[in-house]
Amino acid sequence: MEGDMKTPLLAPPAPHHSGLLSRDEGASVIAIIGSGDFSRSLAIRLVARGFRVVVGSRSPHRVARGLFPDGVEVQSQRRAVEAAEKVVFVAVFPEYYPSLQGLKEPLAGKVLVDVSNATSIKSGGPSNAERLAGLFPQSSVVKGFNVVSAWALQAGAQDGTPRQVLICSDCSDAKATVLQLARGLGFSPVDMGGLCASADIEEAPLILFPSWSCPILATFLLFLFFYAYSFIRNILLPYLDHGENNFYRLPLVTVNETLPAVALVTLALVYLPGLLAAVLQLGRGTKYKRFPDWLDGWLCRRKQLGLLSFLCAGLHAVYSMCLTLRRAAGYTLLNAAYRQVKAGVENSWVEQQVWRSDLYLSCGILGLGVLSLLAITSLPSVGSALNWREFTFVQSGLGYAALTLSTMHTLFFGWDFAFFLGAYPYYLPPVFLLTLILPCIVIVGRLFLALPCLNIRLAKIRRGWESAQHRAPHHQEAGGSGDAESQPNFDV
Ligand code: NAP
Secondary structure: HHHHHHOOOOOOOOOOOOOOOOHHHOOEEEEEOOOOOOHHHHHHHHHHHHOEEEEEEHHHHHOOOOOOOOOOEEEHHHHHHHHOOEEEOOOOHHHHHHHHHHHHHHOOEEEEEEEOOOOOOOOOOHHHHHHHHOOOOOOOOEOOOOOOHHHHHHHHOOOOOOOEEEEEEEEEEHHHHHHHHHOOOOOEEEEEHHHHHHHHHHHHHHOOOOHHHHHHHHHHHHHHHHHHHHHHHHHHHHHHHHHHOHHHHHHHHHHHHHHHHHHHHHHHHHHHHHHHHHHHHHHHHOOOOOHHHHHHHHOOOOHHHHHHHHHHHHHHHHHHHHHHOOHHHHHHHHHHHHHHHHHOOOOOOOOHHHHHHHHHHHHHHHHHHHHHHHHHHHHHHHOOOHHHHHHHHHHHHHHHHHHHHHHHHHHHHHHHHHOOOOOOOHHOOOOOOOOOOOHHHHHHHHHHHEEEEHHHHHHHHHHOOOOOHHHOOOOOOOOOOOOOOHOOOOOO
């Protein structure tokens, strides 16, 4: 065995590869236990970045030739672990960890990287990494890389921003080695502290859109409300009242009435919490007081609400472009033309209506354009390229521009129809009128806050000034998120 280990297991890296952990630092040969999907992808990435890799399998002869890239050796688990100078990845499912106990001795003093994921969200109990640490007390266990899929490992950092990997360990040296390794592999490592964080890291890939549930629910409920309202007002009541059959409007026309309403109200919901936060700070005369939890949560979900608003606005644009393609639109046009011919009307041009439609279409297109810009800047790779001033200009200045344009789009659509009694069948106002309430409140509220007497006081508060009642005795509640400006994306 000793003789075997004298001959290098792997050829030195090709000259163009920049070995990030040199042999001198004792970590150039990295072992991976297990020869499955994760192991293969990790080996590909490691080799591409100039590391030397040896894979440890229970039965190396059964591993298909060509499965691993050139330069990777497949050995028995023991030989692979012995060959590793410092770092050993454990790429087997956690239920098989006890079967690795025979490797205790060669693994002693080495860094064991646990890449496993949890199978369910548990409450309490040791994590996979903690169990591995219990089985190998003489090794330093580091949790990491589990949030990256085998596919992402192979794909590399071609998609712009490096992917985050969450890393934790009780041994700071071992953690530093793995953090450096992650950086060397083109990831963006995040130090999550001690091994007690491993349970959360293992469960991270199981959590489904954690920050999206409330915004999606709010958008869905708004959609349900406006759709049901439109259905009752425009379809059900006319049918019950005088047998008018408008049910054909359900799949397209009603949806297209609902989408802009949801888009506009959701966009107003992006800016409303910022206004509420400002009013609270003005009223309290300090920013060093926590916002209520619901407001805190709302402020943190503005980006998601903004993106959902963008989705609805985009769908509304597509639906609107398809309106004239419908058979119903063709029939309606033909019937109107026939009635016009019968009535002997040669020219049905109404100047006012022409202006109205052009204005509302133009505002809608501009609003969607600005909203698209906001959505693009909320992408981390784009947002991180902007400085704080640019980011707030886009998210706050352009955000209000999008809200104003979208509100004008709806106002021009409504034109003067809201002032006619015929717009209130069954005493129910049209959808566009309901839609305008919240955005108008937000825009007027923002203008109100821009008054110098309020704006200057608010700016002072946000720079740490406190009113007399808070100054003595000075108290600062720790952990408060009382700064609405600190919340990025679709800000006040
Ligand atoms: P896999 O393709 O099934 O590979 C697992 C490997 O474990 C097998 O190839 C086998 O290698 C070894 N193995 C199987 N039974 C064993 C046993 N009884 N005792 C010891 N070793 C055994 O699984 P995987 O997708 O690579 O996942 C491996 C680990 O990576 C899991 O903990 C998983 O949670 C984690 N992970 C995977 C991904 C992914 O995208 N696949 C992403 C993140 C984390 P040998 O036959 O050569 O011994």
